Amino acid sequence: MANRDTPSSATTPSPSPGNPMLTRRRVLAGLAGVAGLAATPSLLAACGPGASSAPSAPTATGAAPSAPSGSAGASVGAVGALSVGSNHSDPGEKTGMELINKAFTDATGITVKMNTVDHGTFQDQLQNYLGGTPDTAYTWFSGFRMKFFADQGLNVAVDDVWSKVKGNYTEGFANSVVGNDGKVYGIPVDYYPWAVFYRKSVFSSKGYTVPATWDDLKKLCTKMQSDSLTPIAFGDKDGWPAMGTFDILNLRLNGYDFHVNLMAGKEKWTDPKVTTVFQKWAEIVPFHAKDYAGLTWQNAADTLVQKKSGMYLLGLFVSSQFAATKNQADLDDLDFFPFPTLGTQYDAEGALDAPIDTWEIAAKSPNLSSETDTAKAYLEFWAKGSTQVIMFQNQPGLIPTAKDADTSSYTALQKKAVEIVSKATRITQFLDRDTRSDFAGSNGMQSFLQKFLANPTQDLAAYQKTIQDFWESLPPLT
Amino acid sequence: MLGETEPLDAAPLEPQTGGAAAIPRRGRSRYSILTRRDKTVMALMVGVPTFLCVTLIWLPTIASIGLSFTNWRGITPLTDQNLVGLKNYVTLFTTYPFFWPAVIHNVLWLVVFVFIATPIGIFLAVLLDREMRGTRIYQSVFFVPVVLSLAIVGFIWEQIYTSQGFLNSVLGHTSSSTAIDFLGNANLNIWAVLVAASWRHVGYVMVLYLAGLKSVDPTLREAAAIDGANARQIFFRVVFPVMRPINIVVVVITVIESLRAFDIAYIINRGKNGLELLSILITNNSISEANLLGFGSAIAVVLLLVSLVPIVTFLVRTMGRDTV
Numbered sequence: 174m175a176n177r178d179t180p181s182s183a184t185t186p187s188p189s190p191g192n193p194m195l196t197r198r199r200v201l202a203g204l205a206g207v208a209g210l211a212a213t214p215s216l217l218a219a220c221g222p223g224a225s226s227a228p229s230a231p232t233a234t235g236a237a238p239s240a241p242s243g244s245a246g247a248s249v250g251a252v253g254a255l256s257v258g259s260n261h262s263d264p265g266e267k268t269g270m271e272l273i274n275k276a277f278t279d280a281t282g283i284t285v286k287m288n289t290v291d292h293g294t295f296q297d298q299l300q301n302y303l304g305g306t307p308d309t310a311y312t313w314f315s316g317f318r319m320k321f322f323a324d325q326g327l328n329v330a331v332d333d334v335w336s337k338v339k340g341n342y343t344e345g346f347a348n349s350v351v352g353n354d355g356k357v358y359g360i361p362v363d364y365y366p367w368a369v370f371y372r373k374s375v376f377s378s379k380g381y382t383v384p385a386t387w388d389d390l391k392k393l394c395t396k397m398q399s400d401s402l403t404p405i406a407f408g409d410k411d412g413w414p415a416m417g418t419f420d421i422l423n424l425r426l427n428g429y430d431f432h433v434n435l436m437a438g439k440e441k442w443t444d445p446k447v448t449t450v451f452q453k454w455a456e457i458v459p460f461h462a463k464d465y466a467g468l469t470w471q472n473a474a475d476t477l478v479q480k481k482s483g484m485y486l487l488g489l490f491v492s493s494q495f496a497a498t499k500n501q502a503d504l505d506d507l508d509f510f511p512f513p514t515l516g517t518q519y520d521a522e523g524a525l526d527a528p529i530d531t532w533e534i535a536a537k538s539p540n541l542s543s544e545t546d547t548a549k550a551y552l553e554f555w556a557k558g559s560t561q562v563i564m565f566q567n568q569p570g571l572i573p574t575a576k577d578a579d580t581s582s583y584t585a586l587q588k589k590a591v592e593i594v595s596k597a598t599r600i601t602q603f604l605d606r607d608t609r610s611d612f613a614g615s616n617g618m619q620s621f622l623q624k625f626l627a628n629p630t631q632d633l634a635a636y637q638k639t640i641q642d643f644w645e646s647l648p649p650l651t
Numbered sequence: 652m653l654g655e656t657e658p659l660d661a662a663p664l665e666p667q668t669g670g671a672a673a674i675p676r677r678g679r680s681r682y683s684i685l686t687r688r689d690k691t692v693m694a695l696m697v698g699v700p701t702f703l704c705v706t707l708i709w710l711p712t713i714a715s716i717g718l719s720f721t722n723w724r725g726i727t728p729l730t731d732q733n734l735v736g737l738k739n740y741v742t743l744f745t746t747y748p749f750f751w752p753a754v755i756h757n758v759l760w761l762v763v764f765v766f767i768a769t770p771i772g773i774f775l776a777v778l779l780d781r782e783m784r785g786t787r788i789y790q791s792v793f794f795v796p797v798v799l800s801l802a803i804v805g806f807i808w809e810q811i812y813t814s815q816g817f818l819n820s821v822l823g824h825t826s827s828s829t830a831i832d833f834l835g836n837a838n839l840n841i842w843a844v845l846v847a848a849s850w851r852h853v854g855y856v857m858v859l860y861l862a863g864l865k866s867v868d869p870t871l872r873e874a875a876a877i878d879g880a881n882a883r884q885i886f887f888r889v890v891f892p893v894m895r896p897i898n899i900v901v902v903v904i905t906v907i908e909s910l911r912a913f914d915i916a917y918i919i920n921r922g923k924n925g926l927e928l929l930s931i932l933i934t935n936n937s938i939s940e941a942n943l944l945g946f947g948s949a950i951a952v953v954l955l956l957v958s959l960v961p962i963v964t965f966l967v968r969t970m971g972r973d974t975v
Contacts, residue, residue: 297940304726325726410835410920464814466835466924472813611941616749616932620923624748627837627924642746648722648735648945 254284255547258311260295269567277554283547303327307535309544310551315349315529316602317436319359323352329534330356334549338556341575345600349529359531360552362561363571365489366590367417367526368509375480383510390513394460397483404460406482408473412619416604417486420526421512422450428519429599436608442641448633455629489590490570511593524599528606611647719949724942739949753927756841761909768849769905772856780864794858796851805918808847837925847915856901863897899969910958929954
């Protein structure tokens with residue numbers, strides 16, 4: 174291009190002295206161009222104040238509607254308002270939230286302003302959100318991820334609320350909301366247990382029985398293989414489903430305390446106890462679906478729906494794939510059993526993964542001083558079974574946590590889910606909720622577990638060392 | 652050019668305003684032929700782009716380099732205690748097991764793009780440049796992947812590659828035990844993704860090159876043909892050299908596309924299990940819930956250095972030649 178330009182630019186100067194008009198026009202054109210350019214900074218400069226005034230405009234307009242609502246709140250009797258941050262972005266859950274907020278306003282007169290953020294985005298942004306200007310009450314997990322933010326002083330302890338409502342909860346839930354300092358930081362509102370799902374019709378037609386022990390499980394797997402079923406459906410493309418298997422094996426083999434301490438970094442990944450987990454897992458990896466690494470959990474659940482596989486260790490949400498067939502018989506055919514016992518002292522704990530969602534109060538909320546009481550009222554309202562059932566009716570995968578929740582509308586499957594969790598003396602949240610987020614992510618534990626699954630008979634000592642090295646490379650949490 | 656023309660324009664105005672005094676002043680300071688307005692304008696023309704370049708490119712780059720020596724998580728204020736020296740780099744090069752696979756995958760991406768995808772795109776452009784029937788239709792067909800949203804591209808290829816998908820059906824692997832696990836097999840999936848990425852890249856290069864071919868003066872070809880050159884000689888000896896500016900653009904785009912390779916792999920499985928890429932490691936470490944800004948920055952710095960090698964080599968060569 175430069176080559177082609179050179180001759181033309183060489184010729185222009187020669188006519189220009191002889192033709193002043195041309196030059197003048199060129200100059201004017203040039204000036205116009207320059208004026209345009211010169212205008213750009215002023216445009217940019219205009220953008221500056223414009224941009225800065227832009228937020229002020231919404232706040233001005235935002236103030237307008239809030240003023241009437243404030244006065245309305247005042248007229249009801251100074252009960253005030255509450256801002257709420259919600260990650261219930263799915264349509265059903267959002268409807269549930271709106272109904273609950275309406276019920277809350279009807280009951281207390283407190284106006285609720287809800288701010289809904291997509292579930293995944295909410296999780297990725299939470300750290301910045303809580304450190305910035307969060308809503309006063311917000312949805313989050315329990316367990317380690319709750320403690321993590323509480324330790325940073327980003328949460329308000331809610332022991333006073335808890336003392337009023339704790340009679341409505343079983344021991345497992347109570348343990349899940351206690352912070353490292355012994356204070357309570359959240360109110361559990363829903364959960365979904367992880368267990369081994371199967372189709373009753375498949376088991377009855379082939380004469381299978383629910384395996385109670387590890388050996389039973391392996392025998393059943395062999396039998397299923399001879400019946401040309403995939404014994405254990407498995408889909409780990411997204412990385413996290415494999416964590417469920419690690420969790421349950423570690424809980425059965427090494428117990429709740431070791432598991433939680435390992436997740437918190439108080440135990441090492443190089444511990445021989447962890448080796449036994451991977452060794453046990455390696456015994457059943459041959460029974461997993463061969464193509465697991467390219468399947469999502471939905472793909473894997475479909476193989477269970479289609480009776481191509483026999484069992485599937487997953488959360489209760491697996492039922493949504495059975496519901497998706499629009500054939501009630503499929504959903505009625507779905508059943509589950511607790512993961513088999515492994516013959517250790519920890520079998521008695523009956524521990525399992527049952528991720529619990531909570532409501533918490535953000536310490537950095539700009540409205541904290543005026544909204545602490547309303548937020549606590551909101552949390553207390555959520556601790557009622559009647560409130561949680563509203564959400565459950567709109568999202569059947571989220572089971573209410575309160576003892577006084579009306580269970581009459583529960584299906585047999587949901588009743589069983591309640592039973593298995595209430596029997597558990599220890600509840601874990603799931604690996605990626607029980608440990609630090611930078612450890613659990615895509616290029617962290619998710620990848621490590623995939624590396625194990627790709628080669629279960631590898632040198633486990635070396636493998637476990639890579640995990641521990643990764644843990645140790647992470648910066649201090651606060 | 653302004654500098655040359657402005658005095659010619661200003662000269663006739665001068666006697667009217669400044670009178671005789673203006674002329675000697677001009678004569679004395681021979682080098683200051685620019686008016687004050689010219690200087691302001693030029694200052695703005697230089698200043699504004701410089702300002703934008705510095706604030707949008709240089710400052711973030713330097714900040715990233717600085718952050719790569721810290722373990723900052725982006726939450727608490729940055730203090731001396733966050734300084735960890737070269738720790739991030741040591742971790743990266745020694746213990747972090749996903750770094751070297753990512754580097755290898757990026758290099759593989761570059762090699763495939765440079766030696767396979769780009770030549771195919773050029774080849775298609777040359778074919779379509781001939782006045783064949785339906786050339787517009789072919790152009791559109793090859794260009795469609797470039798226009799499609801990446802979410803759709805990812806979805807299409809997932810449907811093709813899954814164990815029950817199109818490709819396995821075509822190959823006759825209908826049961827899940829015999830199916831080839833294109834996306835799950837850690838040794839295979841990078842190639843599957845490279846095919847998908849090349850599918851887009853070929854169309855992109857083709858359109859660029861086709862536009863270039865259309866602008867080649869047809870008389871050059873005619874002259875070469877009259878001189879007895881065959882089709883191959885015409886392309887390699889005449890058209891290709893004339894296309895140098897387009898060739899440069901194509902090479903630059905190919906290198907950039909390979910180094911910033913991200914989207915399809917990220918859509919498929921967020922860059923794990925054989926699909927590690929530097930750009931995805933940066934994203935997963937610094938933008939996601941992990942919040943490892945310092946560590947993510949260290950990977951970004953490595954990617955920057957890797958990018959500088961081909962870019963600088965390339966610029967030195969081309970710029971050097973152009974000034975000669």
